[in-house]
Amino acid sequence: MTGREGKQAYPVARVGDFGEADRLVVQVKNVEIGLFKVGNDYYAWRNLCPHAAAPICAGTVCGTMLPSGVYEHEFGREGEIVRCPWHNWEFDLRTGELLADPSVKLRGFELVREGEELHLLL
Amino acid sequence: MSDNRPTMIDTDVHNSMTGKQDLLPYLPKAYHQAWLAYGAGYGGSYLGTGAHSVTRRDARPDGGGPPASDPNYVIRHHLAPYGIDYAILTGSGILGISLVSDPDYGNVIARAYNDWLADTWLKASPRYKGSILINHSDPQAAVQEIERMGPHPDMVQVIMCSGSRNLFGQRMFHPIYEAAERHGLPVAIHPGTEGRGNAGPPTPSGHPTRYFEWHNIIPINYMSHVNSLVCEGVFEKFPELKFVAIEGGFAWLPHLMWRMDKNYKGLRDQVPWLKCKPSEYIRGHILLTTQPIEEPDDPAHLGQILDMIGGDHMIMYSSDYPHWDFDNPKVALRSIRRELRQRIFADNAIQLYGLSEKPGEGASV
Numbered sequence: 001m002t003g004r005e006g007k008q009a010y011p012v013a014r015v016g017d018f019g020e021a022d023r024l025v026v027q028v029k030n031v032e033i034g035l036f037k038v039g040n041d042y043y044a045w046r047n048l049c050p051h052a053a054a055p056i057c058a059g060t061v062c063g064t065m066l067p068s069g070v071y072e073h074e075f076g077r078e079g080e081i082v083r084c085p086w087h088n089w090e091f092d093l094r095t096g097e098l099l100a101d102p103s104v105k106l107r108g109f110e111l112v113r114e115g116e117e118l119h120l121l122l
Numbered sequence: 123m124s125d126n127r128p129t130m131i132d133t134d135v136h137n138s139m140t141g142k143q144d145l146l147p148y149l150p151k152a153y154h155q156a157w158l159a160y161g162a163g164y165g166g167s168y169l170g171t172g173a174h175s176v177t178r179r180d181a182r183p184d185g186g187g188p189p190a191s192d193p194n195y196v197i198r199h200h201l202a203p204y205g206i207d208y209a210i211l212t213g214s215g216i217l218g219i220s221l222v223s224d225p226d227y228g229n230v231i232a233r234a235y236n237d238w239l240a241d242t243w244l245k246a247s248p249r250y251k252g253s254i255l256i257n258h259s260d261p262q263a264a265v266q267e268i269e270r271m272g273p274h275p276d277m278v279q280v281i282m283c284s285g286s287r288n289l290f291g292q293r294m295f296h297p298i299y300e301a302a303e304r305h306g307l308p309v310a311i312h313p314g315t316e317g318r319g320n321a322g323p324p325t326p327s328g329h330p331t332r333y334f335e336w337h338n339i340i341p342i343n344y345m346s347h348v349n350s351l352v353c354e355g356v357f358e359k360f361p362e363l364k365f366v367a368i369e370g371g372f373a374w375l376p377h378l379m380w381r382m383d384k385n386y387k388g389l390r391d392q393v394p395w396l397k398c399k400p401s402e403y404i405r406g407h408i409l410l411t412t413q414p415i416e417e418p419d420d421p422a423h424l425g426q427i428l429d430m431i432g433g434d435h436m437i438m439y440s441s442d443y444p445h446w447d448f449d450n451p452k453v454a455l456r457s458i459r460r461e462l463r464q465r466i467f468a469d470n471a472i473q474l475y476g477l478s479e480k481p482g483e484g485a486s487v
C-alpha cells in the first residue's frame with residue numbers, strides 16, 4: 001500500500017497485539033521502532049534516545065510531576081511519558097519532546113490506523 | 123554615550139571604622155560593654171605563618187587609623203588614581219554578625235553599623251554607595267532592617283556573609299528576598315566567614331588546615347549557595363531579584379551550569395517549579411565580582427571561560443581595597459576582550475545599581 005506524500009505504508013502491528021502492554025518494538029527496513037499506546041492513540045518513535053543512543057523502548061512509561069508553583073508537587077500525565085532507561089530523560093510520548101528542553105526530540109514516524117491495523121509510513 | 127556616564131565602578135571596597143568606639147553613638151547602651159569586649163564576635167581566621175596581612179601595608183591613611191577608615195583618604199589613595207567613579211561599600215570585620223550565637227546581638231550590631239555607615243561614609247562623598255548589613259540567621263529581623271534602611275537613597279543593596287548554617291535557597295531566607303525585591307535591592311553575599319562563628323565547616327569534609335587552603339576553596343560555598351538558590355525556585359518566586367556573589371571567583375561557573383543543566387534533563391521532576399534550564403536562572407539573576415580574578419598561565423583561557431559563561435552582563439569589577447588580594451584595574455582585566463572589559467568595569471554595575479551618571483557635587487576631595 002502507498003500512503004500519503006508517496007510514502008510507503010508498512011503494516012507493523014494489529015491493535016490487539018498490544019494486549020496489556022503499553023509498547024511493542026517492531027523492525028522496519030532494519031530500523032527498530034517503538035510503538036506506544038497512549039490512551040486510545042498510537043505513536044511510533046525510533047528506539048534510540050537522542051541523548052546517548054539508549055534503547056528508549058526499554059524505559060518506563062509513566063506519569064510525572066507537572067509544572068507547578070514553588071514547593072508544590074502535582075503528579076499527572078500517567079502513561080504519557082517515557083523515561084529513558086539510562087539517564088532518565090523524560091519524553092512526551094505524544095510529541096516526542098524532552099520535558100526539560102522541548103528542542104530535543106525523539107525521532108518519530110507517522111503511524112496510521114486502518115481498522116485494527118497499524119501502518120507505519122516511511 | 124553621555125560624557126557623564128561612569129567609566130569605572132568598584133563593587134567591593136571595605137570601609138572600616140577607625141575603632142570600635144565609632145559604633146557606640148549608634149548602639150544601645152546595653153550593648154556597649156559587649157561590643158567593646160567582643161567586637162563582631164565570630165572568631166578568628168585560619169592561621170598562616172604570621173607573615174601575611176589581610177590588609178595592604180600601603181593602605182594606612184596618612185592621618186592614622188586602620189586601612190580604609192578615612193573616606194577622604196580612600197578617594198585620594200584608591201578612587202581618584204584609578205578613575206573609579208563609585209565605590210560600593212561592603213564593610214570591614216563586621217559581616218560575620220550573622221554567625222554569632224546570640225541573634226539579638228547580631229541584630230543590634232547590624233542596625234548600629236547601618237546607621238554609622240549612613241551617617242559617616244555615605245555623607246562623606248556621593249562616590250560612596252552603601253550595602254545594608256543584615257543578620258541572615260534571624261530572617262525576620264533582617265526583613266525589618268531592610269524595611270528600615272531600604273528607602274535610604276544611597277543604600278544600593280543588601281549584604282550578608284556567605285558563611286551560614288543553611289543554604290541560601292532554603293525557604294527560611296525567602297522573606298529576605300521578598301523584602302529586597304520589593305525595595306528594588308540586589309542581595310549580595312561576601313566571603314571570609316566560611317567556617318567561622320557558628321557557620322558550617324568550609325568543606326563537607328571539615329576544616330582546611332591553613333589560611334591558604336581555606337582561601338583556595340571558598341568557591342565551593344558559592345557554588346553551593348547558587349545551586350541552592352536555583353533549585354529551591356527562589357528566582358521563580360522572586361523574578362525581579364538579583365543576587366550578587368562577591369569575591370567568590372567565577373571560573374567555576376561553566377562547570378556548575380553544565381552539571382546542573384545535564385542533571386535537570388533527567389531529574390527535572392524533583393524541581394517541577396523550574397520552568398527553564400538552571401543555567402538560564404543563573405544568567406538571569408546572578409552577578410559575580412571579579413576579584414580575586416583567576417590568573418591562568420595562559421591569560422587567554424580567562425576570556426574563554428567568560429565566553430563559556432555566556433553572560434557578558436553578569437560580571438562586575440571589584441578591587442577588594444584595602445585587602446591583600448587587591449586587583450589593580452589597570453592590570454587584572456587586560457586579557458579580556460575590550461567591549462566585555464567595559465561592561466565589567468562599569469556598564470553592568472551601572473545597570474544593577476542604577477548609577478547612570480557620574481557622582482555630582484562634592485565628588486572630589
Ligand code: FES
Nearest residue numbers: 049051052084087
Ligand atoms: S541515553 Fe537516554 S537519557 Fe541518556
